[in-house]
Amino acid sequence: MQKYGRRLMGALRNPANVFTALVLVIFALTPIVAPALDESFYVIVFARIMIWGIAAVSVNLIMGYGGLISFGHAVYLGIGGYTVGILAFHGVTSAWIQWPVAIGLSGLVALIFGAISLRTKGVYFIMITLALAQMIFFLSVSAERYGSDDGLSILARSDFGVSGFSLNDKTTMYYTIFAFLLASVFVSWRLVQSRFGTVIRAAKSNDPRVQSIGVAAYRYRLTAFVIAGMMCGIAGLLQANLESFVSPDMMNWQRSGELIFMVVLGGMSTLFGPVTGAFVFLMLSEILAGWTIHWHIIFGPFLVLVVLFARGGIAGLLTRRAERD
Amino acid sequence: MDYVLLTEQFLNGFQLGIILFLMAAGLTLVFGIMDLVNLAHGSMFMIGAFVGGTIALLTGSFVVGVILMVPAMLVIGVVVEMTALRTLYPRDHLDQVLATFGLILFFNEATRLIWGPEGLVVPLPAFLDGIVSLGFGITYPVYRIFIIVIGLLVAFGLYLLVGKTRIGMLIRAGASNRTMAGVLGVNIPKLFSIVFGLGAVLAGLAGLIITPITQAAIGMGEDVLILAFVVIVIGGIGSIRGAFVASIVTGVIDTLGRSFLDVVLLLFLPANAAESAGPAVSSMLIYILMAAILFFRPQGLFPPKGAR
Amino acid sequence: MTDALEAVGLIKSFGGLTATDNLSLSVATGEIHAVIGPNGAGKTTLVNLLAGMLRPDAGSIRFNGLDITRMAAPARVKAGLARSYQITSIFREFTVLENVMLSVQAQQGHSFRFWKPVARDTSLIDPARALLERVGLGERTGMRAGDLAYGEQRQLEVAISMATEPSLLLLDEPMAGMGPEESQTMTEFLRALKGDYTMLLIEHDMDAVFALADRITVLVYGQVIATGAPDDIRNDPAVREAYLGEDDSHEDSAEDSAEDHPGEAV
Numbered sequence: 001m002q003k004y005g006r007r008l009m010g011a012l013r014n015p016a017n018v019f020t021a022l023v024l025v026i027f028a029l030t031p032i033v034a035p036a037l038d039e040s041f042y043v044i045v046f047a048r049i050m051i052w053g054i055a056a057v058s059v060n061l062i063m064g065y066g067g068l069i070s071f072g073h074a075v076y077l078g079i080g081g082y083t084v085g086i087l088a089f090h091g092v093t094s095a096w097i098q099w100p101v102a103i104g105l106s107g108l109v110a111l112i113f114g115a116i117s118l119r120t121k122g123v124y125f126i127m128i129t130l131a132l133a134q135m136i137f138f139l140s141v142s143a144e145r146y147g148s149d150d151g152l153s154i155l156a157r158s159d160f161g162v163s164g165f166s167l168n169d170k171t172t173m174y175y176t177i178f179a180f181l182l183a184s185v186f187v188s189w190r191l192v193q194s195r196f197g198t199v200i201r202a203a204k205s206n207d208p209r210v211q212s213i214g215v216a217a218y219r220y221r222l223t224a225f226v227i228a229g230m231m232c233g234i235a236g237l238l239q240a241n242l243e244s245f246v247s248p249d250m251m252n253w254q255r256s257g258e259l260i261f262m263v264v265l266g267g268m269s270t271l272f273g274p275v276t277g278a279f280v281f282l283m284l285s286e287i288l289a290g291w292t293i294h295w296h297i298i299f300g301p302f303l304v305l306v307v308l309f310a311r312g313g314i315a316g317l318l319t320r321r322a323e324r325d
Numbered sequence: 326m327d328y329v330l331l332t333e334q335f336l337n338g339f340q341l342g343i344i345l346f347l348m349a350a351g352l353t354l355v356f357g358i359m360d361l362v363n364l365a366h367g368s369m370f371m372i373g374a375f376v377g378g379t380i381a382l383l384t385g386s387f388v389v390g391v392i393l394m395v396p397a398m399l400v401i402g403v404v405v406e407m408t409a410l411r412t413l414y415p416r417d418h419l420d421q422v423l424a425t426f427g428l429i430l431f432f433n434e435a436t437r438l439i440w441g442p443e444g445l446v447v448p449l450p451a452f453l454d455g456i457v458s459l460g461f462g463i464t465y466p467v468y469r470i471f472i473i474v475i476g477l478l479v480a481f482g483l484y485l486l487v488g489k490t491r492i493g494m495l496i497r498a499g500a501s502n503r504t505m506a507g508v509l510g511v512n513i514p515k516l517f518s519i520v521f522g523l524g525a526v527l528a529g530l531a532g533l534i535i536t537p538i539t540q541a542a543i544g545m546g547e548d549v550l551i552l553a554f555v556v557i558v559i560g561g562i563g564s565i566r567g568a569f570v571a572s573i574v575t576g577v578i579d580t581l582g583r584s585f586l587d588v589v590l591l592l593f594l595p596a597n598a599a600e601s602a603g604p605a606v607s608s609m610l611i612y613i614l615m616a617a618i619l620f621f622r623p624q625g626l627f628p629p630k631g632a633r
Numbered sequence: 634m635t636d637a638l639e640a641v642g643l644i645k646s647f648g649g650l651t652a653t654d655n656l657s658l659s660v661a662t663g664e665i666h667a668v669i670g671p672n673g674a675g676k677t678t679l680v681n682l683l684a685g686m687l688r689p690d691a692g693s694i695r696f697n698g699l700d701i702t703r704m705a706a707p708a709r710v711k712a713g714l715a716r717s718y719q720i721t722s723i724f725r726e727f728t729v730l731e732n733v734m735l736s737v738q739a740q741q742g743h744s745f746r747f748w749k750p751v752a753r754d755t756s757l758i759d760p761a762r763a764l765l766e767r768v769g770l771g772e773r774t775g776m777r778a779g780d781l782a783y784g785e786q787r788q789l790e791v792a793i794s795m796a797t798e799p800s801l802l803l804l805d806e807p808m809a810g811m812g813p814e815e816s817q818t819m820t821e822f823l824r825a826l827k828g829d830y831t832m833l834l835i836e837h838d839m840d841a842v843f844a845l846a847d848r849i850t851v852l853v854y855g856q857v858i859a860t861g862a863p864d865d866i867r868n869d870p871a872v873r874e875a876y877l878g879e880d881d882s883h884e885d886s887a888e889d890s891a892e893d894h895p896g897e898a899v
Contacts, residue, residue, distance in 0.1 A: 069419050116616050120623045123362050123418050123562070127554045128619060134551055135612035142605045193750040195738055202735050205724045212684060212722075213739040213797050214710030220744065253551065257426045264423060294438055300431030307424040308412055 016318035020272040023279050027178055031171045047174050049282045050181045051239050056262040056274030057184045058231035062224050064268035065192055067204030071126045071256050072133025076106045076229045078140060078251030080236025085152045085246040095158035102237040103230050110229025114222045130253055140248040151247025158241055167241055177238050184231055189271055200224050265306060267315025276314055332463050334584045335577060340469050342576025343476030347531035348553035349568040350483060351524025357563025358496060359517050362418050364425035366528055367546025368432035373398050373529020374541035375440055378447040387450035394533050395526050402525025403518050433543050444542035472534055483565055496520060555615050561625030575611050582607040635698045637662040637801050637831040643692035645678055652678040654855035665832045667842045670852035676835045677719060680805045684716040685709045715799035719806040721786045725779030729770055729789055732778050733761040736796030768792040784815040801831040808838045820844055
């Protein structure tokens with residue numbers, strides 16, 4: 001225990017980690033503090049940010065660590081969400097059915113899309129993942145039965161059939177999302193350090209060399225792609241529950257771009273980068289949108305500047321400053 | 326089989342293919358030569374529509390709008406290239422994707438600021454309004470024929486430019502091996518500005534000539550852009566010929582698919598299944614096509630040759 | 634006894650250029666076989682064909698009796714054929730130890746493990762450390778691979794290949810870019826490996842080649858013009874003709890050396 005205490009203290013000397021800790025503390029305490037300050041609105045705001053955070057962690061897994069820039073990853077938000085929505089529409093409200101199906105379907109689609117896309121690389125890969133995601137987007141737009149582009153309302157949250165635990169309770173919903181956020185970071189951590197994760201990171205670093213030591217990287221990348229798809233599907237099913245609503249817009253290509261952005265903003269291939277990135281990205285959007293409806297005119301150039309000058313994201317910026325001092 | 330409808334839809338598909346080609350040609354040149362993934366190409370499409378459309382409305386002449394749009398887009402394209410894009414050439418594709426994504430947000434919002442959120446209605450020029458008979462009982466709008474003719478002229482012009490002129494040779498040299506071309510004394514920065522400007526003009530032209538049919542709207546470029554990327558991936562990056570073939574094929578398949586897929590599905594599905602599956606599958610059709618082509622030829626139909 | 638490696642009639646063209654022209658060569662088990670030739674002879678194409686990065690247009694390759702002509706590169710490594718790169722190809726962001734650990738992991742073949750941290754996996758750490766000691770990088774295990782000196786990176790390059798426990802090492806100019814002292818070190822190192830691995834050595838450095846090789850094959854414009862024992866090659870008229878310029882430059886460099894180090898024996 002003492003050893004972990006010391007490691008934690010050591011880690012906190014890096015301002016990037018302090019920031020991370022701050023964000024996590026905010027997430028942890030909001031349902032308690034916000035209503036007390038009469039700002040209950042923030043419970044929903046941070047619940048949304050955490051869901052994006054989970055999706056961003058899944059993107060970081062394949063992009064930050066794996067170097068695979070999937071410009072269609074938001075499609076798994078849609079698959080997870082719509083599975084819940086469509087099942088609920090047909091009267092299936094049990095979480096024990098909805099959630100495994102949503103996750104399984106996300107994984108299956110990721111398997112198919114990954115199998116096709118991973119045969120290519122570079123910009124071809126980016127474009128194919130984008131196009132495949134668009135295919136599902138248009139599919140949902142044309143699905144009139146399920147609301148097409150008006151979206152689909154979900155009348156009841158997923159039911160676990162356990163008395164005392166209901167997602168209809170705001171606090172329970174919130175902390176369920178929080179738990180999944182921590183779980184996704186934990187899974188990401190174990191994966192990255194494992195033999196599997198090492199192959200993924202090596203393939204990003206030097207793909208031909210991986211081949212010439214006898215490892216066919218394709219199957220590992222495909223596995224990572226499927227895991228990331230399932231993780232994002234979880235974010236989607238949580239979003240469906242939180243908002244009681246799903247629409248094609250949750251998986252349009254702008255969402256995919258925003259996810260990539262959050263990961264870069266927080267710091268690629270860091271564990272909590274996607275979480276802090278989602279936090280800063282969405283908080284900044286909220287603040288700017290409060291100033292002017294034309295906030296994109298500031299936000300757009302801001303994104304360009306981050307890419308040009310702060311490529312290591314927040315983690316990179318804060319760590320560098322510490323090293324300089 | 327309603328051959329009249331089939332022909333009309335085929336021509337519609339061809340016309341869509343022409344618009345896609347105008348977008349894809351610029352995109353494939355920019356990517357093939359400058360190795361730049363430019364998501365803001367769709368913004369050039371939109372800006373051409375708004376700027377050209379405004380000129381057309383102000384001068385009362387659509388033709389003047391088209392003519393003056395060319396230098397306008399050239400200037401805008403070169404300015405964007407010199408200010409924002411130049412810094413991106415040495416960067417990896419992820420940076421380019423993200424930065425140009427930011428540019429899209431900026432351009433969309435700027436357009437909204439200048440022209441308002443409702444977009445712009447550009448009327449069909451009177452002399453191109455109307456229907457013409459093509460024989461065999463087929464009638465077709467004059468304006469759409471105009472689009473096809475313009476597109477074919479541009480395609481021919483590009484073929485001459487890239488294949489037969491000195492600039493074209495420089496472009497091909499740059500596409501084939503940028504470093505060597507630079508070492509041999511080609512003014513690479515200037516070449517890049519010219520190529521980008523050309524791409525912007527082509528995109529702007531596509532945007533402008535489609536507005537009498539669809540209206541100019543914020544964000545109109547993005548959907549076309551994604552299709553254009555699909556086209557250049559199918560066609561092979563850097564290949565104008567590939568872009569042309571892939572554009573036409575994509576346009577025709579997409580249009581015919583939307584019109585006739587439910588008929589085809591009726592052959593082996595019950596009526597109401599075919600009716601609901603029809604629009605769903607037809608909207609996915611070109612992506613399925615793309616996935617199939619790439620499964621067998623990951624480099625596209627006319628892959629880039631030679632060292633980069 | 635079967636040859637370790639036998640290439641018969643390999644042909645590889647790139648558009649109009651025939652890089653490998655009806656090439657046949659064999660490497661006997663346990664020997665060090667060097668391939669030399671002027672620039673543009675197609676040596677790296679040969680390595681890529683043998684290692685599996687390229688497929689030949691015609692011809693066959695047998696490895697320990699097994700036909701590997703159509704085998705993908707990773708499968709050839711599993712069969713025991715490892716290569717090193719002329720242009721250093723390591724995992725720059727990883728530490729030296731992590732580089733070799735990955736190679737050990739690849740050899741063990743259990744990479745679908747998702748939970749246990751690699752950093753605490755002694756079944757990877759111990760063999761990697763041992764190999765690095767043997768290669769002379771024992772002091773550098775914690776360093777970021779990209780920060781190593783050039784010569785050390787070349788050593789790491791070979792170590793990564795060795796960690797896959799091959800029977801044959803395909804070494805593509807291991808001495809590329811090295812000065813005389815570093816080359817000497819590498820030559821001694823390769824000599825020490827002789828009993829444990831069969832080696833096919835592509836090299837420009839003639840001192841190393843004549844010091845190490847049991848047999849030499851000479852490649853010019855993708856064709857084999859001579860194969861044999863070092864002395865036979867040295868005296869072969871066709872070889873001398875091919876190397877006419879090279880021979881002079883070899884003597885020149887000896888003269889330059891004398892100028893730079895006056896008083897030292899050349």
